[in-house]
Amino acid sequence: MKIRPRLLIVGLMLAAVSALSIPSTTLPTPTSPISGMKPGTSGLRKKTREWMSPNYLPNFVQSILDVALTSPTASSSPSYSILIAGDGRYYNNEAIQTIVKILAGNNVPNILIPKFGVMSTPSVSSLIRSQSNCVGGIVLTASHNPGGIDDDFGIKYNEARGQPADENFTNQVYEKTKTIREFKIVSGGEEVVDLEAEAGTSVVVGGTRVTIIDPFEVYVDCLMKSFDFGVLKKFVSDPRVSITFDGMHGAGGPFASKILGEILGVEELMRCESKVDFGGIHPDPNLSYAKDLVELMGMKPDGTASKDKSSKFTLGAANDGDGDRNMICGKGIFVTPSDSLAIIADRCRCIPQFKDGLKGVARSMPSSAAVDVVAERNGVECFVTPTGWKFFGNLMDSEEAFNKKSYSPFLCGEESFGTGSDHIREKDGLWAVLAWISILADANEGNDGDLVEVRDVVERHWKKYGRHFYARYDYEACESEAAEELMDGLRGLIGEVGGGGGGEIQFENCEEFEYTDPVDGSFSGKQGMILNFTMKSTGDSARAVFRLSGTGSSGATIRLYLEQYDGKNWDGSAPERLKGLGEEAVRISKLRELTGREKPTVIT
Ligand SMILES: *[C@@H]1O[C@H](CO)[C@@H](O)[C@H](O)[C@H]1NC(C)=O
């Protein structure tokens, strides 16, 4: 992999030889294992108070280090660094101080910390990638979960390619947490690092140099390589164009202020200051939590156009708490993440990063097949993976890892508001917004009349490729046993063929999704039940996917994803069009009988 070392930052570290030095001694502190520290795919998320309880944070961080410091970068580079950054939620800065002392206690030679301690997840990924001697990043985030002393805090680890740690890594960390006997921490008072110091400032703690860095520089540089900022700026300054963005008081906010605001001149930025409690909301950009934006964009709460309200905005977008997810809206229209992905794929050549076209695209299985249709028609390889960004990351790195074909330039996304590409190894909320501004700029190139709006772009896409009507029903807090029984019942249908009766929606067959990663060979089973249907009158296909999430003591959420393709008639709202399919899926799965639920908790 070719990663250019960032000369500037390295230069700053060398220049700061006269840094303040805090004399301190390492104190190996006895501890004992704390149960329940099993990281999920996005790290360990727990209640903030649990993290603040004695030894909790040190135990987990020491366990991460015990695994991370065996990595090739750490053992081959005597001056390796580790990044520490967070999404700014409650406990962010105190945790950073403690983590610095533990890293110093473990003789990590260099620590990098962004000014104010806050960075979005995509900017973390790009920073790690830009430093040839960076072992990884300790990232303080619980993504879109609420923040506060009574809410959630989390830590995840990103490895040297900027990707979230894989299961092998997190399993090893979990094993360490079960046997830990001591952690190493330096003395040095409560606060060892001034997080408000200017970028470039260093302090030496024990034998460790801690350098405050500019959070924006590397990431802005990375996005400037992906997009033509001249084109974007010109479009933003067009008097017919008006753009708004909702940062949901997350870590992406300051990045949006910098990039959309300062650099591109977008004026209407909302909730872009990072706050420890995200202003008291779930920083999750969806129709209910970004409802101000939905209203501003001239939509009813369900995302369909409002009859009596128009919008002055051409584009409205939102990012989540750590800046990796995105929501895209136009005047009176919400673009589903699956459609957004397909449209970016179709129009990719207007984005300089993709100017020669795409080599690969990928989507998570529950996302709609809209991108598959674009890929097929354009001869681009398309992958369908389980949910989780690591599967995309593996495909992006296929060449390096296995001497295989390269799928770069690569585009990927998930129905859960994640979109991204191989410029980094995380999903990227702002990248998606810039992709949409690029698309609008391109669609309006040379046009002096009425603007081509988001709705026009979306409808032209449907006209060209057909439309995948798409909706998700969530049945929250169902009894775990009933949920398992439902899935088992569906497994019983595997191999059975059709017999959908005389109705319009004909059940064809059923399968369970499983995936063997072509790059690392890992196998993921039980990824969801897919029911295939055919619409009798048109012959178009439809499907329903059932997945469970969060099975445990507080019950399970049953997710039902509905998707119906129509090659000709793309009028109407998705919830309307999918009602019949939803009924059929509920009937076949015996969801009502098993769970007692008449209606979903939420329809997205
Ligand atoms: C898991 O990590 C260990 C230690 O880094 C390594 O030796 C091993 O090959 C890895 N296993 C897999 C399946 O990647």
Ligand SMILES: *[C@@H]1O[C@H](CO)[C@@H](O)[C@H](O)[C@H]1NC(C)=O
């Ligand atoms: C269901 O439909 C998909 C997409 O058309 C297809 O790939 C899959 O093989 C079908 N499943 C079965 C069991 O035929």
Ligand SMILES: *[C@@H]1O[C@H](CO)[C@@H](O)[C@H](O)[C@H]1NC(C)=O
């Ligand atoms: C929006 O996000 C919140 C918080 O994650 C979730 O509880 C809610 O169900 C979501 N609403 C919709 C309409 O998706």
